Amino acid sequence: MRLPGTWGAWGLLLLTGLAVAEAPADFAFGVPLEVSGPQALFQVELPPAVYEGVVRADLADLRVFNAAGEPVPHAFLPRPVAVHQKQPLLPLPFFALRGDAGSGVEGLEVRIERQTGRAVVTMHGGELRSQREASLLGYLVDAAALQQPLQALVLELPRGADNVVSRVRVDASDDLARWQMLVADAPVLRLVAAGQRLEQLRVEFLPRRAKYFRLSWPPAAPAVELVGLAGEPGEAVVEAPRQWKQVPGSAVSDKAGEYAFDLGGQFPVDRLRLLLPQPNTVASVEVLSRARSNDPWQRVALSSVYRLGAADQEVVNPDLVTATVPHRYWLLRVDQRGGGLGTGVPVLATGWVPQRLVFTARGAAPFQLAYGSSSAGPAAYPIATLVPGYRAGDEDKAGALPIGRASSGSPHRLAGESATRVAIDWQRWSLWGSLLLGVALLAWMALRLARQVSRSEPERPGNQPGKNGD
Numbered sequence: 104m105r106l107p108g109t110w111g112a113w114g115l116l117l118l119t120g121l122a123v124a125e126a127p128a129d130f131a132f133g134v135p136l137e138v139s140g141p142q143a144l145f146q147v148e149l150p151p152a153v154y155e156g157v158v159r160a161d162l163a164d165l166r167v168f169n170a171a172g173e174p175v176p177h178a179f180l181p182r183p184v185a186v187h188q189k190q191p192l193l194p195l196p197f198f199a200l201r202g203d204a205g206s207g208v209e210g211l212e213v214r215i216e217r218q219t220g221r222a223v224v225t226m227h228g229g230e231l232r233s234q235r236e237a238s239l240l241g242y243l244v245d246a247a248a249l250q251q252p253l254q255a256l257v258l259e260l261p262r263g264a265d266n267v268v269s270r271v272r273v274d275a276s277d278d279l280a281r282w283q284m285l286v287a288d289a290p291v292l293r294l295v296a297a298g299q300r301l302e303q304l305r306v307e308f309l310p311r312r313a314k315y316f317r318l319s320w321p322p323a324a325p326a327v328e329l330v331g332l333a334g335e336p337g338e339a340v341v342e343a344p345r346q347w348k349q350v351p352g353s354a355v356s357d358k359a360g361e362y363a364f365d366l367g368g369q370f371p372v373d374r375l376r377l378l379l380p381q382p383n384t385v386a387s388v389e390v391l392s393r394a395r396s397n398d399p400w401q402r403v404a405l406s407s408v409y410r411l412g413a414a415d416q417e418v419v420n421p422d423l424v425t426a427t428v429p430h431r432y433w434l435l436r437v438d439q440r441g442g443g444l445g446t447g448v449p450v451l452a453t454g455w456v457p458q459r460l461v462f463t464a465r466g467a468a469p470f471q472l473a474y475g476s477s478s479a480g481p482a483a484y485p486i487a488t489l490v491p492g493y494r495a496g497d498e499d500k501a502g503a504l505p506i507g508r509a510s511s512g513s514p515h516r517l518a519g520e521s522a523t524r525v526a527i528d529w530q531r532w533s534l535w536g537s538l539l540l541g542v543a544l545l546a547w548m549a550l551r552l553a554r555q556v557s558r559s560e561p562e563r564p565g566n567q568p569g570k571n572g573d
Contacts, residue, residue, distance in 0.1 A: 133517045134515075136511055145507045147510070149457050150514070155368035163482070177489070194331070197244045197245070200319070246315065257333045258305075289307075347453065354448060359443070361435065369394075375453060379408060380449055386437050427455075
C-alpha cells in the first residue's frame with residue numbers, strides 16, 4: 104500500500120503545479136490599456152517598451168489582463184505591408200503642332216520660352232504657301248512641372264466627336280531635340296451607336312519622367328482633335344508607418360573598422376539607416392546581427408554607404424531594406440580601404456513596423472498588457488478565430504473590422520527582472536524525481552524478493568554437518 108500512496112503524492116504535486124493560473128505578478132512589466140466605447144474587441148499598437156522587456160521574440164510571453172487579474176483572449180493582426188495607391192489625374196498644358204503634312208512632326212523645330220509664368224511655343228518647319236495648308240500634326244505636352252513619372256496620357260475629345268478612329272504615337276524628351284519613342288501605335292477611338300458608347304482614350308506606356316511628351320499620328324491616319332489632356336502618374340507606394348530607434352556604436356577593441364550596437368530589445372527590424380560621423384564619406388560595409396551575445400554572427404546586409412555634400416545639401420544613401428530580424432545585438436564591419444569612416448563612431452538607426460494586438464474586453468476595465476516571463480508559453484489565438492468573419496486584407500480597410508482602438512500608457516514594474524530569469528523547472532524535476540524514485544523502489548523490491556527466495560531454498564545434502572566423517 105505504500106507504493107500507490109507515494110505515486111499519489113507525486114501526482115498530486117504535479118497536478119497542483121499545472122493548475123496554477125497566470126496572473127500579472129508572473130510577468131516583469133505591465134502597460135495600462137485605455138479603452139472607450141461599446142466594442143467587444145479592441146486593438147492596440149505595441150509600444151517600444153514591450154520589445155525591450157519580452158523574453159521571447161515571438162511575443163509568446165505577453166498577456167492581457169482585466170481589472171480582476173484574469174487573462175482575456177488576444178490575437179495578433181498581420182503586419183501591414185506597403186500598399187500601392189492610385190494617383191489622381193493631373194491636367195497638363197498642351198500645344199497643337201501644325202505644319203506640312205508630308206514632313207510630319209519630325210520636320211518641326213519646336214522651342215518653349217517661359218515668360219511671366221506662362222509658356223510660349225514657337226515652331227519652325229517647311230515653307231507653306233498659305234496658313235490653310237498647315238495641318239494638325241500632333242500635340243506637345245508640357246510636363247516640366249511634374250516630379251513624378253507618368254504611365255499614361257488620357258485624352259479628352261470635343262463634344263459631338265462621336266465617331267473617331269485613329270492611332271497615335273507617344274515620344275518623350277527633356278530638351279525638345281532628342282526624342283525617345285514610348286508607344287509606336289496605340290488605338291484611339293470613340294464610337295456611339297444605338298445609345299451605346301465605346302471609348303479608348305487612354306494611351307498607356309512604361310512609367311517615365313520627362314519634361315515633354317509628344318503625341319502624333321501617321322500621315323494617313325485621321326487627326327485627333329483634343330480639348331483637354333491629363334497625365335496619369337504611376338501608382339505611389341505607401342510604406343507602412345515605422346518606429347525608429349537610434350543606437351550609438353562602440354568600437355570593437357583590437358578590430359579596426361568594427362562597431363558594435365546593442366538595441367536593448369528584440370525589435371522586428373526590417374530597415375537600417377547608418378548615420379556616418381563625417382561628411383564626404385564613402386565606404387563598403389557589412390552588417391551582421393545575433394540574438395544573444397554568445398551566438399555566432401549572421402550576415403544581414405552588404406552595401407555601400409555614403410554621406411556627400413555640404414551640411415545643408417547632403418546626399419546620403421537610402422535606407423537598407425532587410426528581412427525581419429528580431430535580434431538585439433548588431434555589428435558593423437567597415438572596409439578600411441580609403442580610411443574607413445574616419446574619426447568618430449557611426450550611429451545605427453533601426454526601423455520596424457510595430458505589431459498590432461487585438462483583445463476582448465471581457466470583464467471590467469482597466470485592462471493591462473503584461474509582458475516578460477521566462478515561463479510563459481504561447482497563448483495567442485489565430486486572428487481568424489478571435490475576430491468573427493475576418494478575412495485577410497480587412498485590417499487595411501477602414502471600418503472593415505468591428506474593432507475599437509485602445510491606447511497604451513507608460514510601462515510600470517510588476518515582478519521585475521526576476522520574472523525574466525530562467526526559474527527552476529519544478530515540474531521537470533518532479534517528473535525525473537518520480538522516475539528515479541520508481542526505479543529505486545523497483546530495485547529495492549527486486550533485492551528483497553531475491554533475499555526471500557535465497558532463504559527459502561533447501562540446504563544441499565553435502566553441506567549438512569556431521570556427514571563425510573566430520
